[in-house]
Amino acid sequence: GAVVSQHPSWVICKSGTSVKIECRSLDFQATTMFWYRQFPKQSLMLMATSNEGSKATYEQGVEKDKFLINHASLTLSTLTVTSAHPEDSSFYICSALPSGTTNQPQHFGDGTRLSIL
Amino acid sequence: GENVEQHPSTLSVQEGDSAVIKCTYSDSASNYFPWYKQELGKRPQLIIDIRSNVGEKKDQRIAVTLNKTAKHFSLHITETQPEDSAVYFCAASDYKLSFGAGTTVTVRA
Numbered sequence: 001g002a003v004v005s006q007h008p009s010w011v012i013c014k015s016g017t018s019v020k021i022e023c024r025s026l027d028f029q030a031t032t033m034f035w036y037r038q039f040p041k042q043s044l045m046l047m048a049t050s051n052e053g054s055k056a057t058y059e060q061g062v063e064k065d066k067f068l069i070n071h072a073s074l075t076l077s078t079l080t081v082t083s084a085h086p087e088d089s090s091f092y093i094c095s096a097l098p099s100g101t102t103n104q105p106q107h108f109g110d111g112t113r114l115s116i117l
Numbered sequence: 118g119e120n121v122e123q124h125p126s127t128l129s130v131q132e133g134d135s136a137v138i139k140c141t142y143s144d145s146a147s148n149y150f151p152w153y154k155q156e157l158g159k160r161p162q163l164i165i166d167i168r169s170n171v172g173e174k175k176d177q178r179i180a181v182t183l184n185k186t187a188k189h190f191s192l193h194i195t196e197t198q199p200e201d202s203a204v205y206f207c208a209a210s211d212y213k214l215s216f217g218a219g220t221t222v223t224v225r226a
Contacts, residue, residue: 034213034214042218042219043216043219044206044216045216046213046214046215049213093160093161104149104214105149105163105166106214110159111158111159111160
């Protein structure tokens with residue numbers, strides 16, 4: 001149980017392209033999902049907290065107009081990297097917190113490797 | 118916000134020996150402390166966690182201790198095996214997870 005599917009797993013695109021990443025909870029409902037970014041040999045850094053039916057909460061330093069988050073249902077959150085540039089190349093990972101859970105654990109997706117040429 | 122420090126950054130141990138990784142946190146509101154193992158290019162895998170109302174937890178070769186007063190928590194791996202080689206992250210949470218910088222563990226055969 002508690003499976004989170006993230007798609008795509010790998011994407012390579014040209015600079016200036018917008019890229020959408022999907023995060024789905026397959027066997028549970030998730031009111032809250034989280035988006036992380038991980039640069040090579042670094043830790044996971046929380047980008048934003050996504051709540052179903054409301055606006056995402058972004059961490060300090062994360063541009064909300066560049067990283068668009070939509071959480072329109074209890075099983076799907078999307079992250080769109082708009083006008084991506086090489087410095088946006090990273091490993092993006094989502095996690096989901098089962099509805100009704102006041103605390104952890106979060107369930108992680110497999111991540112998306114984004115490479116911008 | 119929460120600040121989690123993790124030491125050491127790298128750890129090399131002989132197979133069969135123990136490995137210990139230590140973390141400190143800053144926010145007394147944090148009440149959940151998970152440990153993750155991450156292999157290259159893969160998602161972090163929860164290996165053990167502890168909540169603030171518990172001082173110690175053990176699962177086979179893995180144990181975690183928590184000292185709330187000192188805001189310290191540690192991961193102990195006994196009888197290490199080559200497959201324990203990976204990057205380990207500690208984290209602290211009162212809702213959002215704040216991760217430590219990670220420890221690269223290498224188990225020498």
